[in-house]
Amino acid sequence: TWTSANIVEEQVELIRQQVGDARVISALSGGVDSAVSTALVQKAIGDQLTAVFVDHGLLRQGEAEQVRQDYVAATGVDLKVVDAKDQFLGFLEGVTDPEEKRKIIGREFIRTFEAAEREVLATPGAPVKFLVQGTLYPDVVESGGGEGAANIKSHHNVGGLPEDLEFSLIEPLRTLFKDEVRQVGRQLGIPEAIVSRHPFPGPGLAIRIVGAVSEERLEILRRADAIVREETTAAGLDTEIWQFPVVLLADVRSVGVQGDGRTYGHPIVLRPVSSEDAMTADWSRLPYELLERISTRITNEVDEVNRVVLDVTSKPPGTIEWE
Numbered sequence: 331t332w333t334s335a336n337i338v339e340e341q342v343e344l345i346r347q348q349v350g351d352a353r354v355i356s357a358l359s360g361g362v363d364s365a366v367s368t369a370l371v372q373k374a375i376g377d378q379l380t381a382v383f384v385d386h387g388l389l390r391q392g393e394a395e396q397v398r399q400d401y402v403a404a405t406g407v408d409l410k411v412v413d414a415k416d417q418f419l420g421f422l423e424g425v426t427d428p429e430e431k432r433k434i435i436g437r438e439f440i441r442t443f444e445a446a447e448r449e450v451l452a453t454p455g456a457p458v459k460f461l462v463q464g465t466l467y468p469d470v471v472e473s474g475g476g477e478g479a480a481n482i483k484s485h486h487n488v489g490g491l492p493e494d495l496e497f498s499l500i501e502p503l504r505t506l507f508k509d510e511v512r513q514v515g516r517q518l519g520i521p522e523a524i525v526s527r528h529p530f531p532g533p534g535l536a537i538r539i540v541g542a543v544s545e546e547r548l549e550i551l552r553r554a555d556a557i558v559r560e561e562t563t564a565a566g567l568d569t570e571i572w573q574f575p576v577v578l579l580a581d582v583r584s585v586g587v588q589g590d591g592r593t594y595g596h597p598i599v600l601r602p603v604s605s606e607d608a609m610t611a612d613w614s615r616l617p618y619e620l621l622e623r624i625s626t627r628i629t630n631e632v633d634e635v636n637r638v639v640l641d642v643t644s645k646p647p648g649t650i651e652w653e
């Protein structure tokens with residue numbers, strides 16, 4: 331029978347067998363999947379694990395701090411933080427194609443981990459042989475890992491890995507759906523704030539900016555996204571909503587009017603969806619009062635945005651993310 335306790339017990343045993351005396355590096359991204367997979371490995375092998383958090387500068391407001399402080403306090407994991415913001419922004423400069431963004435980010439992630447591995451290797455101990463990945467069952471299926479599945483998007487945590495990858499992968503969530511991952515996370519004692527966090531893509535806000543990524547655009551999106559999360563939480567709707575991407579149409583401008591003057595700003599797209607496993611999704615029927623508060627606050631508080639629009643497309647035919 332499926333229980334989160336059984337899964338934990340089973341995975342801990344499997345991880346111990348797979349790892350032996352070797353050391354492990356974990357791909358901690360800030361999302362639920364990597365948080366839970368890392369905590370599982372931490373439980374299995376303790377101080378043989380070094381978690382590496384690459385701060386690529388593409389997370390939402392406050393999230394990097396949450397990983398560095400709250401998560402470490404909850405799990406006791408040995409965390410190495412790599413500040414790679416400038417590096418990622420540099421490689422993404424001028425890139426508009428979604429798959430190109432994913433490839434660049436996936437590639438830089440691996441490169442950064444390899445550099446981190448070399449640093450860990452320089453400390454005494456067994457060799458580092460394994461890399462933890464928070465791959466879920468839907469990722470496996472959508473990337474063509476399942477039977478007869480089409481390769482819809484090359485999720486960087488499954489496809490697109492470089493050929494000279496030095497690590498073997500540990501993927502303890504590979505057979506699980508999202509709600510099961512959350513149950514496992516609770517079983518492991520990870521704080522509810524992290525366990526119930528909405529899924530967030532590895533490439534982060536880079537694939538929520540339609541157009542090229544820049545620090546200025548990231549800041550606009552972070553401010554709008556923070557307002558959305560604040561209001562959604564205040565309305566008590568976090569658990570009802572599966573995921574709430576906030577998207578900046580960075581290359582689109584529309585005319586507006588505010589105060590005495592004409593504005594020529596960017597639209598923000600709200601993309602709240604309900605879903606069981608991200609394979610299919612329906613647009614969320616949010617209360618008008620909540621939508622109104624979000625719209626008013628974003629257009630008042632984020633100067634560069636003068637229009638807020640709601641995405642009412644299900645998946646299929648839309649995907650959850652815009653890129």
Ligand code: XMP
Binds near residue numbers: 531533573653
């Ligand atoms: P889509 O947009 O394909 O998204 O409906 C399905 C789920 O996958 C997430 N997603 C990603 N996760 N790397 C990730 O780790 C990616 O490149 C990526 N693209 C989409 C998305 O947020 C949703 O939960």
